Amino acid sequence: MYNQVVMDHFKNPRNVGVIENPDGVGEVGNPLCGDMMTIYLKIDDKDQRISDIKFQTFGCGSAIAVSSMLTEMAKGKSLDEARKISNKDVAEALEGLPKNKLHCSNLGADALHMAIQDYDDKKAGIVRPKAEREEKHEHGDGQSCYCPYCDVELDEKATFCEACQRDLTEEH
Amino acid sequence: MNVINLDHISFNPLLPEVKEAMIEAINSDLHNPSSQHKAGEKSAEMLAQARQNVADLINAADAKEIVFTSGGTESVNHAVKGAAMANREKGNHIITTNIEHNSVIRSLKRLSAQGFKVTSLSVDESGRVDPAAVADAITDQTILISVMHSNNETGTIQPIAEIGAIARENKVLFHCDAVDSVGVVPVDVQALNADLLSFASNPFYGPTGTGGLYIRRGTRIFPLLDGGVQEHNKRAGTENLIGIIGMGKAAQLAAAHMEQRRAHLAELKKYLVEQLPQYVDDYIINTNLDHSLPNLLNVSLKYIEGESVMLMLDEENLAVSTKSACATGSLRASHVLLSLGLSHSDAQGTLVIAWGIDNTKDDLQKLLSTLSGVVKTLRSMSPLYQK
Numbered sequence: 001m002y003n004q005v006v007m008d009h010f011k012n013p014r015n016v017g018v019i020e021n022p023d024g025v026g027e028v029g030n031p032l033c034g035d036m037m038t039i040y041l042k043i044d045d046k047d048q049r050i051s052d053i054k055f056q057t058f059g060c061g062s063a064i065a066v067s068s069m070l071t072e073m074a075k076g077k078s079l080d081e082a083r084k085i086s087n088k089d090v091a092e093a094l095e096g097l098p099k100n101k102l103h104c105s106n107l108g109a110d111a112l113h114m115a116i117q118d119y120d121d122k123k124a125g126i127v128r129p130k131a132e133r134e135e136k137h138e139h140g141d142g143q144s145c146y147c148p149y150c151d152v153e154l155d156e157k158a159t160f161c162e163a164c165q166r167d168l169t170e171e172h
Numbered sequence: 173m174n175v176i177n178l179d180h181i182s183f184n185p186l187l188p189e190v191k192e193a194m195i196e197a198i199n200s201d202l203h204n205p206s207s208q209h210k211a212g213e214k215s216a217e218m219l220a221q222a223r224q225n226v227a228d229l230i231n232a233a234d235a236k237e238i239v240f241t242s243g244g245t246e247s248v249n250h251a252v253k254g255a256a257m258a259n260r261e262k263g264n265h266i267i268t269t270n271i272e273h274n275s276v277i278r279s280l281k282r283l284s285a286q287g288f289k290v291t292s293l294s295v296d297e298s299g300r301v302d303p304a305a306v307a308d309a310i311t312d313q314t315i316l317i318s319v320m321h322s323n324n325e326t327g328t329i330q331p332i333a334e335i336g337a338i339a340r341e342n343k344v345l346f347h348c349d350a351v352d353s354v355g356v357v358p359v360d361v362q363a364l365n366a367d368l369l370s371f372a373s374n375p376f377y378g379p380t381g382t383g384g385l386y387i388r389r390g391t392r393i394f395p396l397l398d399g400g401v402q403e404h405n406k407r408a409g410t411e412n413l414i415g416i417i418g419m420g421k422a423a424q425l426a427a428a429h430m431e432q433r434r435a436h437l438a439e440l441k442k443y444l445v446e447q448l449p450q451y452v453d454d455y456i457i458n459t460n461l462d463h464s465l466p467n468l469l470n471v472s473l474k475y476i477e478g479e480s481v482m483l484m485l486d487e488e489n490l491a492v493s494t495k496s497a498c499a500t501g502s503l504r505a506s507h508v509l510l511s512l513g514l515s516h517s518d519a520q521g522t523l524v525i526a527w528g529i530d531n532t533k534d535d536l537q538k539l540l541s542t543l544s545g546v547v548k549t550l551r552s553m554s555p556l557y558q559k
């Protein structure tokens with residue numbers, strides 16, 4: 001089901017844990033399946049670099065592998081570089097994820113961006129209500145969506161699969 | 173690699189005697205059972221023997237009431253759609269439950285689109301439907317009641333005899349999806365008052381791709397497949413004779429060894445339920461322990477996700493299945509678990525552990541000790557776990 005890179009990150013996840021007194025925290029969840037991912041950042045104020053990053057994830061093998069790979073990619077990066085990491089980059093670094101997992105478990109970059117936003121907000125003294133902090137998961141960045149039943153490529157806003165005639169209101 | 177199969181609900185291996193019967197059939201001069209020459213007649217005799225074995229297993233009055241199909245899904249589709257269509261002029265109302273297999277749910281969805289009205293009853297926290305609720309739901313338009321014998325995710329057994337009696341009293345057809353029960357626990361179509369009863373061969377160690385539908389004599393039902401006059405004009409298409417011969421052998425063995433198998437399976441279940449708290453905490457047992465199959469336990473492990481658990485157990489050569497949304501392909505939580513009142517996150521951590529007649533306490537002991545470590549590892553990663 002998963003390739004060797006994904007399985008390696010799932011079995012030996014890097015940077016698992018919590019950072020005490022973090023400089024930024026980002027949390028994303030998938031309300032449909034209940035998956036949840038939290039990213040903790042330690043940021044070197046002078047260099048504007050991520051000096052440490054840790055994650056906690058409640059989710060499938062793919063969600064854990066994505067979290068692990070994302071932390072490896074972001075560690076030591078400048079905030080500007082880290083902001084450019086996309087969910088698609090993470091999936092590519094993992095040498096691919098199963099199509100039906102692409103947008104449910106591939107939320108790592110969203111959590112990272114939220115953690116950086118949290119850091120920026122703290123510095124600027126902004127307190128955002130929780131709703132405003134929740135980043136909506138977009139399929140933007142050139143990622144395709146696929147029907148979880150028949151694998152046919154779907155329009156970003158599709159709520160029905162023409163190919164297999166299934167209602168996808170809940171899935172997509 | 174020696175994998176311990178604790179995923180018997182997904183697949184059972186063929187018994188050696190079943191394999192032998194099938195290989196012998198392949199090597200004999202089988203022909204089309206509908207043909208009237210000697211080779212055809214010999215094949216028809218083998219088909220009739222298999223049919224009798226299956227009829228005996230569920231106590232059908234006449235072997236002709238058994239229609240061989242390609243498996244549980246076809247049987248259910250045939251029963252539900254065939255009975256609804258054939259009784260359309262009597263009414264358009266069908267009663268079912270929220271925890272049926274998708275073959276029932278989606279067949280009924282298809283019928284709803286064609287004007288049938290469906291009442292889907294809830295189950296209580298223990299996973300059972302109240303027969304009184306079935307009686308209350310009957311209207312003068314009700315033509316069919318369809319309730320499963322045991323649930324394929326939880327193993328919980330429904331009060332089928334009571335529901336069957338209510339259906340009979342109200343002159344409504346009763347279909348029972350007994351796919352995971354037939355050949356595992358006693359299923360008697362007379363005691364259950366079933367007019368239609370779906371079953372498959374693999375749950376009792378026969379080949380996949382082979383199943384059957386019991387159709388009580390005189391029941392109005394349309395065929396699902398139109399064509400030839402095979403299966404007493406109820407299921408067109410040349411029979412899968414080799415599969416059916418395997419199924420017939422498996423049915424004979426299931427009937428002969430039912431009590432012995434059941435005692436062994438039940439002992440393993442008792443052991444698992446007793447030992448579990450010594451290895452993991454914070455779990456929910458979703459199986460009704462008073463009314464359930466002897467070979468299955470459904471457990472939700474809180475704060476972690478089932479696919480991860482399944483993959484880590486697989487690394488240790490332990491095969492189980494999970495009802496986590498992530499692993500089902502549909503990416504939505506199991507309707508059965510949500511019907512029991514589970515939250516989405518608790519449903520995510522659900523394992524279905526299903527042992528078979530070949531498993532031992534040692535297998536379950538290996539599962540428990542491995543599971544204990546897996547749960548610790550995954551909880552240490554989980555943002556939901558605070559300890």
